[in-house]
Amino acid sequence: MNNRAILETTLKRATEKCQDHGEKLTPKRSLILRTMIEAGSPLSAYDIINLMNSSHHALMPATSVYRILSFLESVDLVHKLSSENKYVACEHISCHHQHESPQFLICQKCNKVKEINISHSVIDEIKQHVKDSDYKLIDSVLEISCICKVCQMETNNT
């Protein structure tokens, strides 16, 4: 499958996921999701607003973009990276397995993000530590600082 076909399959699956939640992937929701998949790296809400309004697409007010992002996040089509205050498209939209709690490897050089699945037992252990320390957990998403493979190679070459 070429990239175009993969994108279409992903958007079709995203439509089904919305239906599973009794929701619709409206043209505007679809447009933002498509833009994020094509970007392939995390985007801030501000980046997305700019992309929407600098292209040939219909103008989209910031409030709509924020509303759509929070919708996409609520159905696991998009994830928010709290540390960077940016959003990424889910890497598992086309998968049929249950969506685990997403964890991320973030390249500190090029900002590329990889979504990984860590076993529940590891997350449970972290939660237990938080509890034992009398802290209240706010967000159990791990955002791990890394250097991606491409950037490692670049470092080795210089």
Ligand SMILES: [Zn+2]
């Ligand atoms: Zn995901």
Ligand SMILES: [Zn+2]
């Ligand atoms: Zn998957």
Ligand SMILES: [Zn+2]
């Ligand atoms: Zn990198």
